[in-house]
Amino acid sequence: xxxxxxxxxxxxxxxxxxxxxxxxxxxxxxxxxxxxxxxxxxxxxxxxxxxxxxxxxxxxxxxxxxxxxxxxxxxxxxxxxxxxxxxxxx
Numbered sequence: 001x002x003x004x005x006x007x008x009x010x011x012x013x014x015x016x017x018x019x020x021x022x023x024x025x026x027x028x029x030x031x032x033x034x035x036x037x038x039x040x041x042x043x044x045x046x047x048x049x050x051x052x053x054x055x056x057x058x059x060x061x062x063x064x065x066x067x068x069x070x071x072x073x074x075x076x077x078x079x080x081x082x083x084x085x086x087x088x089x090x
Contacts, residue, residue, distance in 0.1 A: 017042060051080050 019027065024038075031041040049055050053073045064070050071082045 011043070015046075053080060056080070056082075 027038050027042060031038040034041060036044075053075065056071070056073055060070055068084075068086060070085045072085050074081045074083060
């Protein structure tokens with residue numbers, strides 16, 4: 001599929017997220033405060049997290065176990081692009 005071609009801004013990829021009761025409570029409260037549905041807010045939080053170079057680097061530093069699959073974040077006019085480093089020594 002050609003990205004952005006004929007989709008009209010529709011979101012086509014679904015991700016199921018399991019939350020603890022405490023996290024679900026927080027999400028629901030924040031969604032109510034922001035006048036949003038919890039699923040919309042969760043999508044927005046994921047989008048903002050994936051576009052935050054600092055957060056992406058921190059997550060990789062904490063959880064990346066295979067250096068060959070470590071991604072390099074490239075800022076392309078304000079949009080982050082993810083590229084696999086493909087190097088074992090990173």
